[in-house]
Amino acid sequence: MKKLIALLGAFTLTASSASLVVACGNTAIPAYDNFAKLANATKPTLNDEGSIEQKGSTLVYYIGAQDNLSSLSFEYALKESVNLEQSASLDEAFDKLNESNASSTNTFGGKFKGIGEALGTNNTNGTDALNLVETNVTYNKKKDLWYFENQTELNTFSYTATGTKIELHGTTVDTVGDLWTDKATKKILNDWIKPSIARMVYANIDKHNQSWDKTKDKAEIKKVNEEINSRVDAIKNSKGPLFLIIRNGEFVGYLEGFEAYQQVRKDGDNPDLGESNYQQNDLINNFINGVQTIVHSKDIMTETYKSGNTNYNLNSRASQWNWKHWDNWVIRDSKSSSGSGSESGSESGSESYSYNLNKY
Numbered sequence: 001m002k003k004l005i006a007l008l009g010a011f012t013l014t015a016s017s018a019s020l021v022v023a024c025g026n027t028a029i030p031a032y033d034n035f036a037k038l039a040n041a042t043k044p045t046l047n048d049e050g051s052i053e054q055k056g057s058t059l060v061y062y063i064g065a066q067d068n069l070s071s072l073s074f075e076y077a078l079k080e081s082v083n084l085e086q087s088a089s090l091d092e093a094f095d096k097l098n099e100s101n102a103s104s105t106n107t108f109g110g111k112f113k114g115i116g117e118a119l120g121t122n123n124t125n126g127t128d129a130l131n132l133v134e135t136n137v138t139y140n141k142k143k144d145l146w147y148f149e150n151q152t153e154l155n156t157f158s159y160t161a162t163g164t165k166i167e168l169h170g171t172t173v174d175t176v177g178d179l180w181t182d183k184a185t186k187k188i189l190n191d192w193i194k195p196s197i198a199r200m201v202y203a204n205i206d207k208h209n210q211s212w213d214k215t216k217d218k219a220e221i222k223k224v225n226e227e228i229n230s231r232v233d234a235i236k237n238s239k240g241p242l243f244l245i246i247r248n249g250e251f252v253g254y255l256e257g258f259e260a261y262q263q264v265r266k267d268g269d270n271p272d273l274g275e276s277n278y279q280q281n282d283l284i285n286n287f288i289n290g291v292q293t294i295v296h297s298k299d300i301m302t303e304t305y306k307s308g309n310t311n312y313n314l315n316s317r318a319s320q321w322n323w324k325h326w327d328n329w330v331i332r333d334s335k336s337s338s339g340s341g342s343e344s345g346s347e348s349g350s351e352s353y354s355y356n357l358n359k360y
Contacts, residue, residue, distance in 0.1 A: 029183050029184050029187055030184075031171045031184035031185075032183070032184045032187040032188055032191070032192075034169070034171075035061060035169075035171070035184070035188050035192065036188075036191075036192055038059050038061070038167070038169055038246075039059055039061070039192060039246045039249070040249065041057070041059075042056055042057045042058060042059050042246050042247065042248060042249050043056060043248060043249025043250075044056035044154065044156065044161040044162070044163075044248055044249070046152070046153070046154050050153050052154075052160055052161055054163075055160075055161060055162060055163030055164075055165075056156070056157075056161050056162050056163055056247070056248030056249060057116070057163050057164075057165035057166060057167070057248070058115075058116060058165070058166040058167075058245070058246065058247050058248075058295055059166075059167055059168075059169065059244075059245075059246040059247075060166070060167070060168045060169075060243050060244070060245060060246075060291060061168075061169055061170055061171075061243070061244040061246060062074070062168065062169070062170025062171075062241060062242070062243055062244075063170060063171060063172070063173065063179065063185060063240055063241065063242040063243075063244070064170065064171075064172045064173075064240055064241040064242075065172060065173050065174070065175055065176045065178065065179070065240060065241075065329075065331075066172050066173070066174055066175070067174070067175045067176065067331045067332050067333075068175075068176050068240065068241065068327065068329060068330070068331060068332060069260040069261070069264055069265065069269065069273050069274045069327050069332045070240070070241050070257065070258045070259065070260045070323070070326055070327045070329070071172065071240060071241040071258070072261075072264040072332075073258055073259050073260050073261040073263075073264050073274075073278070074241050074258040075090055075093070076261060076263055076264050076278060077258075077259075077261075077278055077282055077283050078090075078093045078094075078097065078108075078283070079093045080278065080280075081097070081107070081108035081109065081280065081283050081284075082096040082097050082100075082108070082109060083096075084096060090170065090171075090172065094167075094168055094169050094170065096109075097109050097112065097168055098167045098168065098169075100112065100113050101113065102114045102116075102117045107284075108280070108283040108284050108287075108288070111284055111288045112166065112168065112288060112291075113166065115166050115288065115291060115292045115295055115296075116163070116164040116165055116166035116295075117164050118292075118296065119162055119163070119164055119295070119296070131155040131157070131158050132155065132156055132157055132200075132203045132204065132301055132302065133151045133152065133153070133154060133155055133156065133203065134151060134152040134153075134154040134155075134156045134203075135148070135149075135150075135151050135199045135200070135202050135203035136149040136150050136151070136152070136199070137149055137195065137198045137199050137202055139195070139198070144225075145221065145222070145225050146195075146198040146202075146224070146225055146228055147221065148202045148221075151203070156203075156248050156249070156250065157247070157248055157301055161248060162248060166295070171184060171185075173185060175331060176240065176329050176330065176331055179238070179239075179240055179242070179329075180235070180236050180238075189232065189235060189236075190232075192251075193232070193235065193244075193251045194228070194232050196249075196250045196251040197228055197231050197232060197251060198228050199250065200250055200251070200301065200304075200305045201224055201227055201228055201231070201305055202224065203305070204301075204302060204305040204306065204307070205224075227307065227310070230310050231310045231312070234310045234311060234312065235254075235312055238254060238256055238312075238313065239256050239257070239328065239329035240256060240329050241256070241257065241258050241329075242254050242255075242256050243255040243256070243291070245291070245294055245295070245314070247295065247300075247301075250301065251312075252294065252300055252301065252304060252314075253294070253300075253304050253312035253313065253314040254312055254313065254314060255290055255291070255294070255313075255314055255315055255318055255321055256313060256315060256329075257315065257321070257323045257326040258282075258287075258323055258326060259276045259282055259323050259324070259325050259326065260273050260274045260275065260276065260325050260326065260327040261274060261276055261277060261278045262274050262275070262276070262277055263277070263278050265332075266332075268333050269332045269333055270330075270332065270333055270334055270335060273325075273327045273330070273332065273334075274325070274327070274332075275325045276324065276325040285320060286320045286321060286322060286323070287321075289318075289319045289320040289321075290318035290319060290320055290321030291318070292319075293317060293318045293319040293321075294314050294317060294318055297317070300314075300317075
């Protein structure tokens with residue numbers, strides 16, 4: 001009997017150890033993996049003859065917080081716009097939107113798909129002013145530096161490389177304080193956006209009369225890396241709900257903000273927040289026009305990555321991107337000392353908010 005007990009004990013210990021190894025070895029982050037797959041799929045590709053094999057596309061990627069009224073309001077509006085129950089998942093809403101037909105010009109889905117369709121009918125909309133070429137970089141972990149590798153024959157943002165496909169996807173974090181500290185979003189910033197920034201900074205060097213040997217000039221390489229790091233740091237100052245814009249495999253920038261609706265309020269919420277009512281035009285007009293302005297801008301990639309400009313907030317460039325009751329990215333029960341959220345694009349210095357630190 002003692003031998004049997006000892007044998008069972010040994011078996012239990014071995015099984016537990018095996019389970020521990022499996023658990024520790026599982027480092028996948030599904031939300032990041034999904035984002036990377038979607039973002040990488042927007043990149044145009046060349047065939048062996050150097051011609052466009054697959055046109056590029058556009059991804060609008062939403063990041064919201066589960067305790068933020070403006071995030072919940074966007075999700076409410078999205079589900080309403082595609083005729084889904086509010087109990088439906090966010091992924092179900094995205095899938096239904098992305099299946100929309102661009103010919104349905106009176107619906108949010110039709111107008112959203114129409115943003116991409118317009119790129120295929122007028123090459124003045126789809127052509128980047130300076131035809132930036134595809135640029136490859138490498139990262140030296142020991143030196144913590146990004147290095148220029150090479151450039152290809154692909155004009156990444158040219159009319160011929162730009163397709164009509166546009167999709168909206170996204171994810172949510174638990175609370176507003178997790179915007180860039182959540183495992184998935186932190187990885188999105190460091191493992192996808194930062195390499196894209198490095199590529200685009202190097203791609204733009206020759207376009208702004210800064211010609212120098214990108215492979216040997218150590219002083220300039222150091223300056224470029226300081227710029228790359230400052231650009232990444234600047235993104236950390238963003239507020240949600242956030243809409244990242246990925247175009248033809250590269251990071252364009254982001255739009256931030258959305259209305260806060262009474263329809264998503266509940267007992268205990270800050271009474272100064274959620275003052276507006278859901279309106280279809282918030283998506284059909286404001287959201288569509290804002291995104292379309294950015295996607296159709298032919299010089300967006302050269303302007304965004306011009307040396308000295310580290311601002312990826314595109315609110316001021318987006319037509320009608322104006323949310324009068326945006327909650328300014330506070331948790332839903334936070335206490336405000338001066339009214340509701342600020343209009344997008346305006347300075348927030350006049351608004352004073354205190355965060356509920358018990359949430360962190």
